Amino acid sequence: MTQQNFEPKIVAFCCNWCSYAGADLAGTGRLKYPENIRIIRVPCSSRVEVPLVMRAFQNGADGVMVAGCHPGDCHYNTGNYHTRRRMILMQKVLDFMGISSDRLLVKWISGNEAAKFKDTVENFNERLKKLGAADKVRDMRCKK
Numbered sequence: 001m002t003q004q005n006f007e008p009k010i011v012a013f014c015c016n017w018c019s020y021a022g023a024d025l026a027g028t029g030r031l032k033y034p035e036n037i038r039i040i041r042v043p044c045s046s047r048v049e050v051p052l053v054m055r056a057f058q059n060g061a062d063g064v065m066v067a068g069c070h071p072g073d074c075h076y077n078t079g080n081y082h083t084r085r086r087m088i089l090m091q092k093v094l095d096f097m098g099i100s101s102d103r104l105l106v107k108w109i110s111g112n113e114a115a116k117f118k119d120t121v122e123n124f125n126e127r128l129k130k131l132g133a134a135d136k137v138r139d140m141r142c143k144k
């Protein structure tokens with residue numbers, strides 16, 4: 001596959017209460033966004049722990065997006081504050097491992113922000129196209 005027609009695989013963890021609703025609204029509103037995204041609904045963005053992100057990369061994702069409610073709007077009060085701290089650390093770990101932290105995106109998208117969801121996915125997709133495939137991460141898989 002050449003760089004030009006490379007379609008990155010994106011795994012998006014979206015919190016049930018806001019970001020997933022935003023993605024759903026984008027779909028029902030017929031807003032077109034890249035099809036190469038796989039959305040995984042989680043109860044809260046704070047459910048997304050470091051091993052979950054690494055597992056997504058190891059299983060073929062070229063980019064991982066973690067989306068949740070805006071700060072102060074988390075339905076579990078402080079969940080997204082934990083997410084924000086955890087993902088900042090995760091980005092540092094990715095950089096330390098030689099994997100660009102640009103492959104991990106954290107966004108706050110509410111249930112009525114369908115256009116923001118669409119724009120976010122499009123921009124992330126373009127960013128990943130420039131970065132190319134995340135082969136280095138896949139090479140980390142345990143070999144039997």
Ligand code: FES
Binds near residue numbers: 019043044074
């Ligand atoms: S419920 Fe949405 S981030 Fe916690």
